[in-house]
Amino acid sequence: MLKVLRGWVHRYFSDEQAVVLAVLLFLAFAGVLTLGNMLAPVIAGLVLAFLMQGLVGALERLRMPHLLAVWLVFLMFVGVLGVCLLFIVPLLWQQVLTLFNELPRMLVEWQALLLLLPERYPQLVNEEQVLRGIDFMRGEIARYGQLVLTSSLSSLPLLIGLMIYLVLVPILVFFFLKDRQQIADWIRGYLPQERGLITQVSQEMNLQIANYIRGKAIEILICAVVSYVVFAALGLNYSALLAMLVGVSVVVPYIGATVVTIPIALIGLFQWGLGDEFIYLMVAYAIIQALDGNVLVPLLFSEAVNLHPVAIICAVLLFGGLWGFWGVFFAIPLATLFKAVLYAWPRRPLSGSAETAE
Numbered sequence: 467m468l469k470v471l472r473g474w475v476h477r478y479f480s481d482e483q484a485v486v487l488a489v490l491l492f493l494a495f496a497g498v499l500t501l502g503n504m505l506a507p508v509i510a511g512l513v514l515a516f517l518m519q520g521l522v523g524a525l526e527r528l529r530m531p532h533l534l535a536v537w538l539v540f541l542m543f544v545g546v547l548g549v550c551l552l553f554i555v556p557l558l559w560q561q562v563l564t565l566f567n568e569l570p571r572m573l574v575e576w577q578a579l580l581l582l583l584p585e586r587y588p589q590l591v592n593e594e595q596v597l598r599g600i601d602f603m604r605g606e607i608a609r610y611g612q613l614v615l616t617s618s619l620s621s622l623p624l625l626i627g628l629m630i631y632l633v634l635v636p637i638l639v640f641f642f643l644k645d646r647q648q649i650a651d652w653i654r655g656y657l658p659q660e661r662g663l664i665t666q667v668s669q670e671m672n673l674q675i676a677n678y679i680r681g682k683a684i685e686i687l688i689c690a691v692v693s694y695v696v697f698a699a700l701g702l703n704y705s706a707l708l709a710m711l712v713g714v715s716v717v718v719p720y721i722g723a724t725v726v727t728i729p730i731a732l733i734g735l736f737q738w739g740l741g742d743e744f745i746y747l748m749v750a751y752a753i754i755q756a757l758d759g760n761v762l763v764p765l766l767f768s769e770a771v772n773l774h775p776v777a778i779i780c781a782v783l784l785f786g787g788l789w790g791f792w793g794v795f796f797a798i799p800l801a802t803l804f805k806a807v808l809y810a811w812p813r814r815p816l817s818g819s820a821e822t823a824e
């Protein structure tokens with residue numbers, strides 16, 4: 467057993483650069499896992515800086531000075547943030563409050579519809595199962611209502627934390643954009659001189675993560691705007707809230723679209739019943755998801771490393787369980803990092819391979 471273990475270590479960890487890369491990856495993952503909550507504003511600033519670095523680079527290619535390009539992009543970011551805070555967030559909050567006020571009446575109507583199921587389909591469902599389902603829904607609604615009430619009672623610390631984010635994150639974004647080269651040089655100063663493997667993996671991942679963040683932000687924006695236009699044109703209640711859910715759902719591949727289908731279908735069913743409008747809504751939503759998966763995603767992520775759907779779902783579950791929202795958001799880049807490291811990792815041939823080749 468020791469001989470096998472020794473041979474495995476000799477094959478995969480005999481290269482000094484491989485050992486250094488393994489240590490750096492372990493320290494990075496451990497740091498994010500243990501300090502992720504405290505460093506959340508820094509992570510948010512990095513994500514937004516990655517998102518806007520492409521605009522800064524485009525302006526610099528037009529012979530614009532670096533500092534002027536940074537200021538223009540930063541002011542654009544502050545303007546978009548102000549529009550969101552002044553118009554979009556109040557609209558979403560109003561629709562959330564309206565939805566919670568409507569939930570008791572929705573539950574009564576859904577209960578009346580569900581109690582008809584045992585009469586129409588006695589071979590599939592009985593009254594006891596329907597009553598258990600109604601009790602479960604009541605318990606879940608009460609639990610979420612209590613959660614909203616608790617959040618509102620502790621709103622002062624929440625508002626203070628939000629204000630800290632609104633101040634810190636823009637400042638961090640500005641300095642990440644302005645001093646990107648100095649920060650990169652400072653980090654390289656602590657790396658070993660022989661770092662060909664680290665450079666190879668970092669260059670590939672820098673390109674992958676930057677493309678992923680920008681592409682995902684564009685996908686979220688397009689899906690949310692198109693969904694809002696379609697929902698509003700159909701006259702669906704809570705159009706802005708549901709469109710926001712559709713946009714956020716693209717962060718979680720495969721799973722997100724399936725989960726968001728449930729509230730859209732329930733609200734449409736409550737508003738129109740099983741009429742033509744409900745059918746139009748579900749067909750329009752299916753078309754949006756089909757265009758997103760078959761047209762938008764291939765266009766935005768054409769340069770991304772292909773990953774099997776099983777690998778993507780496993781990455782979402784694993785990293786989402788470890789780091790919450792940020793783990794879900796970065797699940798695909800982290801899975802791509804794992805794949806890139808596996809392909810680039812130096813390995814010595816087995817001792818008997820040369821003799822076999824001869």
